[in-house]
Amino acid sequence: MNIRRGNPEDMNAVLGLIQELADYEKEPDAVLITAKDLIRDGFGDIPLFQVFVAEVDSEIVGIALYYYRYSTWKGKIIHLEDLVVKEKMRGTGLGLALYTEIIKQGKKDQVKRIDWHVLDWNSPAIDFYEKSGAKVLRDWDVVQMDEIGIDNFLQNI
Template structure:
């Protein structure tokens, strides 16, 4: 099936949210998604966009996405974070993931970033193999640290 890659628009955010939910189910966190279409529109297309999103589109609609945002490394300088690269199950193995990753790499290169980083679940061996085949270094000796909204509130109460 043919597809094209382009920057997302506000009008794409309902389909983007659908893919985010699909990823959450795949990652066994189906009830964790709190973001709404309105949030994606406000956060991605407001006066100070918080992210850039690329979509992979077929004649049947959006079947993949890559969502990125700027970060800063105290060791390297400007970096880009790939929050999610999602390809709907039916389209895996078609080159869509590679095309989306290519777009992210081109975008980061054009911005002049020193590094592009992302996380992958340690049990997602197909994704790990995919990223390693592209030359990415999967750093298994680092742990991701999160402080969620409730944790932030608890922390604030203690200081």
């Protein structure tokens, strides 16, 4: 297993893993981005994300995609957007290796916190995170406004 920083040539494989995650989370039609979007957004003048990829036998079989945020209470933080391991590779330690890489990156960058979301029905992930020392904040709700909501809001103010 080799974990390294992703590059533009990896984005087709990264997109495939993002789609695999969407399928697992019962949202198969939710992925709207393309590999071209990932290349533009991750490798342009101001990259919007960074990604570690895990390779086995020259095949990308896992990713940890993250970006930086700022907490007005704590300062610089990392948001782990997706940690995905191909189904055939789950249980091999690959997920732990990617997770460890993110935590090492947070330590290197001296962030005050690393945040991510987990679906409340994903018990294996929740158990893994709690055993690792992470806190699952069950009293917080995620709030989002999609493009339709944005348009509706702006048209009605």
